[in-house]
Amino acid sequence: xxxxxxxxxxxxxxxxxxxxxxxxxxxxxxxxxxxxxxxxxxxxxxxxxxxxxxxxxxxxxxxxxxxxxxxxxxxxxxxxxxxxxxxxxxxxxxxxxxxxxxxxxxxxxxxxxxxxxxxxxxxxxxxxxxxxxxxxxxxxxxxxxxxxxxxxxxxxxxxxxxxxxxxxxxxxxxxxxxxxxxxxxxxxxxxxxxxxxxxxxxxxxxxxxxxxxxxxxxxxxxxxxxxxxxxxxxxxxxxxxxxxxxxxxxx
Numbered sequence: 001x002x003x004x005x006x007x008x009x010x011x012x013x014x015x016x017x018x019x020x021x022x023x024x025x026x027x028x029x030x031x032x033x034x035x036x037x038x039x040x041x042x043x044x045x046x047x048x049x050x051x052x053x054x055x056x057x058x059x060x061x062x063x064x065x066x067x068x069x070x071x072x073x074x075x076x077x078x079x080x081x082x083x084x085x086x087x088x089x090x091x092x093x094x095x096x097x098x099x100x101x102x103x104x105x106x107x108x109x110x111x112x113x114x115x116x117x118x119x120x121x122x123x124x125x126x127x128x129x130x131x132x133x134x135x136x137x138x139x140x141x142x143x144x145x146x147x148x149x150x151x152x153x154x155x156x157x158x159x160x161x162x163x164x165x166x167x168x169x170x171x172x173x174x175x176x177x178x179x180x181x182x183x184x185x186x187x188x189x190x191x192x193x194x195x196x197x198x199x200x201x202x203x204x205x206x207x208x209x210x211x212x213x214x215x216x217x218x219x220x221x222x223x224x225x226x227x228x229x230x231x232x233x234x235x236x237x238x239x240x241x242x243x244x245x246x247x248x249x250x251x
Contacts, residue, residue, distance in 0.1 A: 003114070003115070003118075003134045003135070004088070004089075004090065004112050004113065004114050004134060004135045005112070005113045005114075005115065005118055005120060005131070005133075005134045006088070006090070006095070006098060006110065006111070006112055006113075006131075006132040006133060006134065006135065007110065007111040007113075007129035007130060007131050007132060008099070008102075008104050008107040008109070008110050008111075008129065008130055008132055009107055009108075009109050009110075009111075009127075009128050009129035009130060010106055010107050010108055010109070011074065011108060011109045011128065014074045017072075017074055017109055019055075020054065020055040020056055020128055021054055021055070021056050021065075021072070022054055023053065023054040023056075023057060023064055023065070024212070025052050026048060026052040026053050026054065026057075026064065027064065027212070027213060027214075028213075028214050029048035029049075029052055030048050030064075031213050031214040031215050032214070033047060033048055034215075034245075035215060035216060055128060056111070056129070059123050059127040059128070059129065060118075060120045060121065060131070061119075061120060061121035062118070062120075065113065066115075066249055068149070068248075068249040068250055068251050069113055069114045069115055069249070070111060070112065070113050070114075071087070071088045071089070071111070071112040071113075072109075072110075072111055072112075073087045073088065073109065073110050074108065074109045075108045075109065076108070077108070078106065078107075078108065079108075081095060081096050081099075084110060087110075088110060088112040089112075090112070090135055091135070094135055095135075098132040098133050098135075099132065101132075101133070102130060102132050102133075104130060104132065109129070111129060117234075147228070147229040147251055148176055148226050148227065148228060148229060148251070149226070149227055149228075149229045149231075149249055149250070149251050150202060150206070150224065150225070150226045150249065150250045150251075151223075151224070151225045151226070151227070151233075151235070151246070151248070151249050152193070152206055152209075152210075152222070152223070152224055152225075152246075152247040152248045152249075152250075153222070153223040153225075153239065153242060153244040153245060153246050153247060154189060154215075154219035154221065154222050154223075154244060154245055154247055155219065155220070155221045155223075155242070155243060155244030155245055156219070156220040156221055157182075157220075157221055157242070157243050157244060158182045158220075158221065159180060159182075159221070159223075159242070161178060161180065164178065164180060164223065164225075164242065165178070167238070167241040167242050168225070168233070168238050168241070168242070169237075169238070169241075170227070170231075170233070174227060174228070174231055175225065175226070175227060176226040176227060176228065177224070177225070177226035178223075178224070178225055178226070179196040179223070179224040180221070180222070180223050180224075181195075181196060181221065181222045181223075182220060182221045182222075183220055184220065185220075186218035186219055186220050187218060187219065187220075187222075188217055188218055189207075189210050189217055189218060189219055189222060190207045190210065190217065192219075192222045193206050193207055193210075193222070193224070194207075196222070196224050197224065202250060205250045206247075206248055206250055209247065209248035209250070210247060210248065213247065213248075215245075215247070221244065223242070223244060229251060235249075
């Protein structure tokens with residue numbers, strides 16, 4: 001069952017909110033760690049320090065968050081309950097219940113994060129946002145259009161479509177689209193994405209994410225997988241089974 005975790009907070013400015021959620025330094029540090037050869041210096045070769053994590057991740061106990069699974073709203077003034085519920089695709093009555101339960105009255109920012117496996121830790125110190133709890137899919141708004149999530153992996157393995165489906169643990173009917181490209185010589189990831197996507201806006205968003213990670217711009221194998229957004233997958237497990245690196249998810 002789909003679960004949406006909710007946080008609410010009073011933030012001094014939108015810039016402060018963006019800084020709180022900025023995980024670029026941590027992601028770049030991991031990209032360097034994963035892709036550059038060891039130097040032989042233990043300090044330089046060590047895994048990135050948790051101190052580089054963004055404020056949100058430190059407060060919730062998440063290593064990194066998937067921005068495509070997050071809905072973030074900042075209001076210049078106190079918004080009414082119905083508008084907030086609509087913005088985060090939640091049921092207004094259930095949202096109001098969570099706010100009353102947590103005695104939250106004044107706030108100008110909300111974070112909704114879609115992750116069934118997430119178990120936010122309780123911080124021993126005051127945090128910018130207060131965790132309200134979670135809503136199941138039976139408590140989120142209905143009537144919205146079916147959405148599709150697009151996933152991107154890269155690597156150097158050659159796989160058949162049948163092997164990919166088997167290793168993901170998905171059923172064929174659950175997959176909206178599957179495109180796999182393999183070449184003995186490395187190809188540019190951006191060019192392959194454009195070739196494999198009929199939606200240029202989607203291709204552009206995926207390419208921007210590849211660029212933001214600071215990873216190699218070429219790969220032997222590229223997998224583009226599209227699923228209904230209601231289908232929850234274990235990205236870490238699937239990546240391990242595929243022997244490929246997960247790059248991005250885009251709705």
